[in-house]
Amino acid sequence: MVLVLLLPLLIFIMAVAYFEYDEWDKRLKSTALAETVRGSITFAAGSSEDVLNGDIDAVSDMIRRIIKSEQNYNDNTLLHLTTIVVLDADGGVLARTGADQVKPGREYQGPLPQGIASATQLVHDRDQPFAEIDTNNATLLAYAPIDWQGQRLGAVINEYSLAPLNAQQREIIGLFLLRSLAAIGAAMLLGLLIVRWITYPLISIIRNLPQLGSGRFSLPALAAREDEYGTLTNALSEADRRIHKSNLALQKEIEERRQMEGDLKLAATVFENSSEGIVITDRDNNILSVNNAFEKLTGYQRTEVIGKNPRILKSGRHDSHFYQDMWRHINAEGRWQGEIWERRKDGVVYPKWITINAIRDDTGELTNHMAIFSDISERKAAEQRIYHLAHHDALTGLANRTLLGDRIRHAIHQVRRSGRMVAVLFIDLDGFKLINDTLGHEVGDTMLCKVAERLQSLVRDSDTVARMGGDEFLVLLSDIGHEEDAARVAEKVVSAIAEPYHINGQELRTSPSIGISIYPQDAADENALIRSADTAMYHAKAVGRNNFQFYTGSMHEQVLERLDLEHGLRQAIERDALELEFQPQYDVRQERVTGFEALVRWRHDDRGPIPPTEFIPIAEESGLIVQLGEIVLRQACLQSLAWQHAGMSSFRIAVNVSARQFWDGSFATRVQKVLEQTGARAECLELELTESTLLHHRSEKEKELHELRAMGIKIAIDDFGTGYSSLSYLKRLAIDRLKIDRSFVHELGHDSESEAIVIAIIKLAQTLNIELVAEGVETTEARDFLVAHGCNVMQGFLFGHPQRAAAWKVS
Numbered sequence: 001m002v003l004v005l006l007l008p009l010l011i012f013i014m015a016v017a018y019f020e021y022d023e024w025d026k027r028l029k030s031t032a033l034a035e036t037v038r039g040s041i042t043f044a045a046g047s048s049e050d051v052l053n054g055d056i057d058a059v060s061d062m063i064r065r066i067i068k069s070e071q072n073y074n075d076n077t078l079l080h081l082t083t084i085v086v087l088d089a090d091g092g093v094l095a096r097t098g099a100d101q102v103k104p105g106r107e108y109q110g111p112l113p114q115g116i117a118s119a120t121q122l123v124h125d126r127d128q129p130f131a132e133i134d135t136n137n138a139t140l141l142a143y144a145p146i147d148w149q150g151q152r153l154g155a156v157i158n159e160y161s162l163a164p165l166n167a168q169q170r171e172i173i174g175l176f177l178l179r180s181l182a183a184i185g186a187a188m189l190l191g192l193l194i195v196r197w198i199t200y201p202l203i204s205i206i207r208n209l210p211q212l213g214s215g216r217f218s219l220p221a222l223a224a225r226e227d228e229y230g231t232l233t234n235a236l237s238e239a240d241r242r243i244h245k246s247n248l249a250l251q252k253e254i255e256e257r258r259q260m261e262g263d264l265k266l267a268a269t270v271f272e273n274s275s276e277g278i279v280i281t282d283r284d285n286n287i288l289s290v291n292n293a294f295e296k297l298t299g300y301q302r303t304e305v306i307g308k309n310p311r312i313l314k315s316g317r318h319d320s321h322f323y324q325d326m327w328r329h330i331n332a333e334g335r336w337q338g339e340i341w342e343r344r345k346d347g348v349v350y351p352k353w354i355t356i357n358a359i360r361d362d363t364g365e366l367t368n369h370m371a372i373f374s375d376i377s378e379r380k381a382a383e384q385r386i387y388h389l390a391h392h393d394a395l396t397g398l399a400n401r402t403l404l405g406d407r408i409r410h411a412i413h414q415v416r417r418s419g420r421m422v423a424v425l426f427i428d429l430d431g432f433k434l435i436n437d438t439l440g441h442e443v444g445d446t447m448l449c450k451v452a453e454r455l456q457s458l459v460r461d462s463d464t465v466a467r468m469g470g471d472e473f474l475v476l477l478s479d480i481g482h483e484e485d486a487a488r489v490a491e492k493v494v495s496a497i498a499e500p501y502h503i504n505g506q507e508l509r510t511s512p513s514i515g516i517s518i519y520p521q522d523a524a525d526e527n528a529l530i531r532s533a534d535t536a537m538y539h540a541k542a543v544g545r546n547n548f549q550f551y552t553g554s555m556h557e558q559v560l561e562r563l564d565l566e567h568g569l570r571q572a573i574e575r576d577a578l579e580l581e582f583q584p585q586y587d588v589r590q591e592r593v594t595g596f597e598a599l600v601r602w603r604h605d606d607r608g609p610i611p612p613t614e615f616i617p618i619a620e621e622s623g624l625i626v627q628l629g630e631i632v633l634r635q636a637c638l639q640s641l642a643w644q645h646a647g648m649s650s651f652r653i654a655v656n657v658s659a660r661q662f663w664d665g666s667f668a669t670r671v672q673k674v675l676e677q678t679g680a681r682a683e684c685l686e687l688e689l690t691e692s693t694l695l696h697h698r699s700e701k702e703k704e705l706h707e708l709r710a711m712g713i714k715i716a717i718d719d720f721g722t723g724y725s726s727l728s729y730l731k732r733l734a735i736d737r738l739k740i741d742r743s744f745v746h747e748l749g750h751d752s753e754s755e756a757i758v759i760a761i762i763k764l765a766q767t768l769n770i771e772l773v774a775e776g777v778e779t780t781e782a783r784d785f786l787v788a789h790g791c792n793v794m795q796g797f798l799f800g801h802p803q804r805a806a807a808w809k810v811s
């Protein structure tokens with residue numbers, strides 16, 4: 001760097017020196033020319049007379065003197081006069097230094113000034129003296145004409161050697177170079193010093209300058225100096241410290257700003273991508289900004305709402321009090337949250353869950369409001385669905401017990417002071433369990449739905465139809481004037497429910513047993529009202545089903561009694577306290593007992609014997625019939641075996657099988673198991689099933705009947721003629737025997753229709769080759785009628801009441 005600086009300086013110095021030298025050289029040469037011209041003029045003037053006179057010797061002498069005097073000064077002069085030539089008017093040499101060279105008259109051939117071709121031309125053409133240095137800078141020629149009174153006599157040419165001058169010039173140049181070198185050396189030295197004292201520290205400082213502001217600017221050696229560098233270094237160190245400090249502060253601020261920007265970006269992203277609609281308003285509640293979700297949820301573009309009041313979204317569902325309350329809350333608490341209904345741009349009103357916040361600045365001044373909302377249509381719908389599920393029956397969609405309770409409570413509340421009444425109709429479908437068990441739950445469910453539809457169609461919108469579970473329905477008449485109103489509805493229910501149902505190509509029937517309770521006379525609250533109706537319903541069932549009964553206080557006793565019976569029966573079954581009686585079946589033609597019907601007997605601990613017509617329905621409804629039936633079957637088999645072992649004729653024992661017992665699980669397997677366990681012969685067993693038990697066609701049950709028959713067991717149809725039979729099953733199921741129902745037998749001799757039915761049954765059995773037994777034969781007239789028409793086997797009081805096995809000693 002220093003060299004770079006020194007080089008131009010050096011060049012400058014040398015250039016100056018060169019120009020000075022050139023000036024000097026020019027001046028010297030100009031002086032030399034002037035001097036030599038003067039010398040030649042002096043010579044020309046001094047020799048002119050001699051030349052005029054032709055005194056060559058004088059001229060030559062003059063030349064010798066001059067040369068001689070020149071030689072005395074040779075050492076000190078810069079110009080060395082080497083030759084003097086005197087020419088005549090024609091350029092011929094008159095005299096010259098060195099006599100041997102003189103050849104008078106002969107033209108001078110020595111060096112001539114530039115542009116002069118010959119000595120003659122020189123003498124003739126040049127009137128003025130002059131001096132000139134040759135092109136080689138080796139010789140100087142000085143010329144002066146020799147005139148006499150205006151006549152050209154000749155001329156003198158002095159030739160000088162420039163060697164001394166050139167030698168001095170070289171010396172001077174050498175000196176100059178020496179001086180320059182010295183100057184360069186000095187400059188370099190100076191440079192080194194500058195480098196050492198100025199540049200190095202400067203470079204260190206410059207090199208460290210990038211550290212300025214980093215807090216690492218440190219030049220302790222320089223800082224210790226007491227000169228400007230020390231001051232500069234300390235100043236820079238201080239500047240570094242300060243810059244570093246402010247840099248740190250700046251960085252912190254930048255970081256904070258970056259963080260803030262990040263936060264803002266994040267906030268903006270969250271704002272735009274939030275699935276919840278966001279509205280920001282100014283303090284006057286004019287919309288400043290909305291996000292994408294707002295556009296999506298409301299249908300409004302942001303350009304349509306900016307600057308507007310959010311009331312443009314109002315649905316009109318809320319009154320002014322709602323909004324006043326809301327704003328009171330926002331102003332007082334700074335926040336309001338709740339459900340609000342608003343209108344989309346397309347006009348659809350929808351619910352949303354909204355949170356409105358008042359935003360205040362540091363001074364507490366209100367600046368904005370921000371509302372965040374989400375469309376809760378789906379949630380509301382889900383809530384409604386859940387509410388519906390929680391309050392409605394899943395199968396039929398009717399109200400369930402919970403909702404019904406609410407409705408009854410509400411209805412009671414409504415009529416409490418009006419003197420009007422609330423009626424509850426408890427409806428149970430007769431025989432539904434059998435349909436459900438025999439045809440499957442799908443059919444049962446379909447039937448329940450159809451019943452629900454029919455019930456719904458019978459009542460007013462203000463009334464409620466509920467399903468209590470299973471086949472139990474309840475109709476709430478929320479506001480009636482008289483009990484007869486309830487009776488009228490009950491009548492309609494009876495006839496509507498009794499209409500046939502067409503399901504899966506089958507015609508099915510059921511009937512309702514209805515219990516009615518009335519508020520205020522029967523109960524004071526919803527639960528008691530339902531209970532009373534339930535009690536009345538049991539009564540309706542007990543009195544023959546397919547009817548309705550109003551609740552009376554005594555019914556309650558009956559229900560308790562029924563519950564007591566069920567309890568007692570359960571205990572009797574557990575204690576194996578049931579016994580059998582056997583009623584003979586008598587073949588009139590053979591005049592002998594051919595079989596017995598086993599009939600169950602139960603003696604209640606407190607109440608004595610209870611007739612099967614009373615406890616069998618309870619057993620059926622409670623499900624105890626399955627266990628009871630198995631007990632009877634087992635005891636009948638054991639008795640058959642006992643009679644066999646006692647050597648009595650092998651009688652066939654008929655056992656009643658209830659529908660529920662038959663349809664419960666694999667009946668055939670259970671029968672087989674009992675036969676195996678008791679060791680009784682299958683041929684001695686007859687199973688009596690009612691028509692209604694076989695009413696519904698199910699392949700697996702048909703298979704079971706065939707299995708039973710394959711074992712040797714006989715199948716009889718009990719109470720034949722009382723059910724709704726298609727008769728086709730008689731052939732399909734290969735029934736062994738028909739039992740003519742005693743209701744027809746009792747009418748023999750009294751009722752021609754019953755007689756016709758009995759005759760038809762006998763004919764049917766004969767045609768299909770099915771055995772017959774007539775039950776309930778009490779009179780000889782009945783016996784004779786039956787015999788006369790071809791039915792020889794009978795059962796009835798005429799032939800014997802049911803009695804304990806021990807009573808029968810028949811061989």
Ligand SMILES: Nc1nc2c(ncn2[C@@H]2O[C@@H]3COP(=O)(O)O[C@H]4[C@@H](O)[C@H](n5cnc6c(=O)[nH]c(N)nc65)O[C@@H]4COP(=O)(O)O[C@H]3[C@H]2O)c(=O)[nH]1
Nearest residue numbers: 599600612613616632656657658776777778795796797802
């Ligand atoms: N009026 C009149 N009645 C007569 C005459 N001959 C017999 N009876 C009665 O008629 C019923 C015949 O049984 P059921 O029709 O199967 O009707 C039976 C049957 O449906 C059911 N039952 C009885 N025992 C059982 C049983 O072990 N299992 C099942 N599932 N039901 C049974 O209870 C019903 C009634 O049984 P019981 O009271 O024993 O009544 C018996 C019997 O005592 C007569 O000449 N005149």
